[in-house]
Amino acid sequence: MEKFFIGCALGQEQELLNELEEIFPFLISRSGKAARYSLVFQDYGGVEIETELELGLQLNFFLKTANRILLRLVEGPCQNFKDLENHLKKWPLAKFQIADFQLNISASKSKLNNEKRILMEFERLFPKLLNPESLTTLYVRMFENLLSVSLDLSGDLLHKRTLVEKKDAAPLRESLAFLGLRALKGPSLFWTELSHITLVDPMAGSGTLLKEGCLALSCQIDRRFAFEEIPILEKTTASIRKKLESRKPTPIFKKVIGFDRDQETFEKLSKNVNSLLPIFDVEIHNADFRKAAGKNSVKGTEAAPVWVISNPPYGKRIPRDFKIQDLIQNFLEIFNPDRLGLFLPKSDEVNLQKTIWRGYKSKIAFHVQHGGLPIQFVIFHKLNG
Numbered sequence: 001m002e003k004f005f006i007g008c009a010l011g012q013e014q015e016l017l018n019e020l021e022e023i024f025p026f027l028i029s030r031s032g033k034a035a036r037y038s039l040v041f042q043d044y045g046g047v048e049i050e051t052e053l054e055l056g057l058q059l060n061f062f063l064k065t066a067n068r069i070l071l072r073l074v075e076g077p078c079q080n081f082k083d084l085e086n087h088l089k090k091w092p093l094a095k096f097q098i099a100d101f102q103l104n105i106s107a108s109k110s111k112l113n114n115e116k117r118i119l120m121e122f123e124r125l126f127p128k129l130l131n132p133e134s135l136t137t138l139y140v141r142m143f144e145n146l147l148s149v150s151l152d153l154s155g156d157l158l159h160k161r162t163l164v165e166k167k168d169a170a171p172l173r174e175s176l177a178f179l180g181l182r183a184l185k186g187p188s189l190f191w192t193e194l195s196h197i198t199l200v201d202p203m204a205g206s207g208t209l210l211k212e213g214c215l216a217l218s219c220q221i222d223r224r225f226a227f228e229e230i231p232i233l234e235k236t237t238a239s240i241r242k243k244l245e246s247r248k249p250t251p252i253f254k255k256v257i258g259f260d261r262d263q264e265t266f267e268k269l270s271k272n273v274n275s276l277l278p279i280f281d282v283e284i285h286n287a288d289f290r291k292a293a294g295k296n297s298v299k300g301t302e303a304a305p306v307w308v309i310s311n312p313p314y315g316k317r318i319p320r321d322f323k324i325q326d327l328i329q330n331f332l333e334i335f336n337p338d339r340l341g342l343f344l345p346k347s348d349e350v351n352l353q354k355t356i357w358r359g360y361k362s363k364i365a366f367h368v369q370h371g372g373l374p375i376q377f378v379i380f381h382k383l384n385g
């Protein structure tokens with residue numbers, strides 16, 4: 001058994017735990033036994049779990065709400081350099097055959113608060129292994145006199161899924177897009193039960209929401225993770241990677257439809273959704289959704305049931321030409337959706353009781369920080385939908 005720390009957006013730890021519960025049964029266990037884990041602790045910004053090595057490594061392929069996975073190498077109380085040296089002498093560098101590494105050090109509220117001195121101690125103890133160009137990073141954390149040294153298994157942040165190559169001026173982080181889609185789905189439905197639904201993003205930008213909707217059940221196998229640079233760890237998951245690569249992506253929704261009125265953004269959107277074709281049924285329009293939607297297949301009942309999800313401009317990087325109450329009314333009238341989910345800045349005072357939204361019950365599903373801005377995800381649910 002090994003310990004893994006899984007980082008996520010601040011405040012989204014419970015969502016990450018829910019996702020772990022959902023995906024663990026799908027992980028491939030080499031022993032053939034059911035894949036299990038135990039929760040060690042939940043912290044602000046992540047959770048620590050204990051599980052088999054090959055299961056923890058595999059989480060990189062599966063998790064959508066995490067941003068990084070670390071493997072704990074050394075942990076323990078540490079008051080001085082003698083303690084540090086004793087810890088490091090015992091650490092399992094040989095077990096994982098780590099040939100070289102670079103360091104990411106942070107220290108606070110501890111007697112050993114000096115990051116430069118900690119680095120010097122590593123240089124003294126491991127002169128041949130320290131390499132600022134290494135593809136392997138060790139995270140050294142000293143907090144309240146507790147030391148932890150962890151191996152970064154992910155490399156690039158997990159939410160940077162490779163498919164979206166060209167971003168518009170205000171893209172949504174993929175992990176956040178996934179969280180919104182999962183909140184819109186709710187706990188009572190499985191992803192496999194949405195194949196009769198059309199998903200619409202009327203302000204699609206670079207298409208993050210549409211893409212995350214299509215790939216909600218797909219693994220991330222089109223990139224390499226940092227642990228795959230370490231031969232012994234790569235070998236541990238090589239056959240699992242092969243199995244996952246041979247799985248065909250399953251369309252989640254009947255169809256996904258996007259609009260964006262900005263020409264340059266639309267070109268990026270086209271490039272991004274191209275990679276989803278022909279497996280997924282994707283329709284995009286370079287148009288203002290308020291003018292174009294009526295002429296397209298999303299109007300009325302043809303595409304029903306429709307779910308709308310969107311991340312409208314916040315009026316900061318992209319200007320706004322609407323009042324938020326009017327925009328919600330537009331979405332409900334034009335698309336007549338069974339469900340509507342919106343990423344809005346917390347400063348948007350959405351009157352959830354407003355009578356124009358009669359026929360819909362509404363709630364704030366979650367709050368989260370995005371690029372330093374407090375965001376709320378609001379859901380409208382048609383009462384007879």
Ligand SMILES: C[S@@+](CC[C@H](N)C(=O)[O-])C[C@H]1O[C@@H](n2cnc3c(N)ncnc32)[C@H](O)[C@@H]1O
Pocket residue numbers: 168170171172173202203204205206207208209259260261262265287288289290310311312313314318
């Ligand atoms: C915040 S961005 C969406 C970002 C997107 N979620 C992503 O991750 O890339 C909002 C987008 O709405 C588009 N937009 C604004 N008003 C629109 C309208 N009336 N119809 C269609 N697109 C609109 C803008 O061009 C912009 O690309």
